Amino acid sequence: MNKNNFKKTSYNQPFIEQRADPYVYKHTDGMYYFTASVPEYNKIILRRSDTIEGLKEAEEHVLWRKHEKGPQSIHIWAPEIHYIYGGWYIYYAAGDAADIWEIRPYVLHCKGQNPLEDEWEELGMMQAADGDEFSFHAFSLDATVFQHKGEYYWVWAEKTGVGKQISNLYIAKLAAPNKLATVQVLLTTPDYAWEREGFWVNEGPAVLKHGDRIYMTFSASATGACYCMGLLYAHEDADLLDPHVWTKLKRPVLQTDTEKGIYGPGHNSFVKAEDGVTDLCIYHARQYDEIQGDSLYDPNRHAMIMKVNYDEKGFPVFSYDTMS
Incomplete structure (x- = not known):
């Protein structure tokens, strides 16, 4: 389709x-740091701003x-930058050009304290x-x-x-920025x-703390118009490695x-606004649904922002009427 003919609204x-x-x-x-998947899936980028x-x-x-061949040579996906254990780390996924779906998680570490200027090294x-x-x-x-109660938790998707x-x-x-301390627990x-349109998928977890609960959004289904966000939650005093303490809502919290x-x-993250109080949801979406070929390779998934509100029970409310 002609991408200039998409429905333009104040929301999208x-x-x-x-x-x-x-x-x-x-x-x-x-300071705010921004990273994301680029359409070429070939590199990791970073922006910084005070707003x-x-x-x-x-x-x-x-x-x-990306590498020229072998592992980490294709499908560089979903980087996240974190400052943990006194240093900067980036988690990302990558495939092997010889087997493009041999996707695994990898770790980068910044040798200095300035992630834009100092050298990054691969931790494998x-x-x-x-x-x-x-x-x-x-x-x-x-x-x-x-991080919760002095410990770091790592959440990921695996088939x-x-x-x-x-x-x-x-x-x-x-146990360390590049190693788990405990055996995986199914969330x-x-x-x-x-969650089962096109593919059976739960992926893209993002954590939001509010009141006495820990909320975790995730994305579901294939990457076209059926892609949407679900929500899990647990009490802050619960054993987060016990799957029984997590509850999943029966309906998506954000969809087409x-x-x-x-x-x-879908595939969102959360961050505090400049006031230090307001929670913002940063997510991606398209402005149209007519996609030729595999939706994964359509380049027009754009980063968007909405303000997170909370209902009378303290649950997050995701509404396009709060687009920033």
Whole structure:
């Protein structure tokens, strides 16, 4: 289709164009960092600004490029930048040009304290915990990390099964930035019809803390207009490695809205606004649904922003009427 003929509304204007799987991190100095998948899937980029809005026009730095062959030579996906254990780390997924779906999670480490100027080094593939015979042996991606009660938790998507494989979400504690401390625990598998359109998928986890709960959004189904966001939650005092403490809502919390011209919203991150109080949801979506070929290779998934509101019970409310 002619991409200039999409339905333009006040709701579906991009924050940053052609940047999918957007991740925004606010550092302790108040600076914002932005990274995302680029349409070529061949490099990792980073922007920095002292305001959210400033990320739009901030200079984009290329921190790392794909290998010419072998592992990490294709499908560089969904980078996230984190400052943990006193240093800068980027988690990302990558494939092998000889087997393009041999997707695994990898780790970069910044040798200095300035992630835009100092050198980055490869730490290789993420390592499973000792005795873990399951993690990272199959299609694995979309890792995120969060801290709770002094410990770091790592959450990622990994496929399992034979025939029609299923992408589940797993959680573990970290022993080090590039190694798990505990054996994987299954958090969620695609249970509902809205998680099974095209592919059976739970992926793209993002953590939001509010009140006495920990919320985790995730994305479901194939990457076209059926892509949407679901929600898990647990009490802050619960054992987060116990899958029984997590509850999944039966319906998606964000999905395609044809009237507003927003298609396939998902793979989000959360960040505080400049006021330090308001929660923002940074997600990607398209402005049309007529895609020729594989939706994964359509370049027009754009980063967008909405303000997160909360209902009377403290649950997050995701509404296109709060677009920033």
